């Protein structure tokens with residue numbers, strides 16, 4: 209079943225507010241980006257937290273400043289101008305929670321909980337508190353979609 213992605217603009221607003229002062233990552237080459245993603249998806253934490261996540265994610269640069277996650281082939285594409293750690297974590301969150309299994313809204317509560325878990329693990333308490341606060345301020349819902357739960 210298809211559900212409208214009603215939270216997308218609210219999630220974007222929240223992360224812009226939370227991370228507007230974040231620095232670009234010092235990653236220049238494709239291999240370095242893939243190495244970083246391999247490091248994340250190779251951690252035991254990745255699969256124990258997200259049992260439905262792919263073991264390998266392909267990471268590629270693309271033109272422009274945007275970023276996209278492709279669930280059908282477990283690929284993320286990131287523009288060089290968008291190369292922030294939180295952008296990488298946002299895109300990985302799309303793949304982490306098993307989006308292909310159910311017609312969940314792609315920026316729905318399951319995505320948001322996965323994103324928060326990734327931000328907490330990789331960027332720390334302060335960053336996740338800020339993102340959580342900005343999500344609340346932007347009326348982003350973290351509740352619902354009970355079929356999905358983070359592993360303990």
Ligand SMILES: [Zn+2]
Pocket residue numbers: 298299302315
């Ligand atoms: Zn997204």
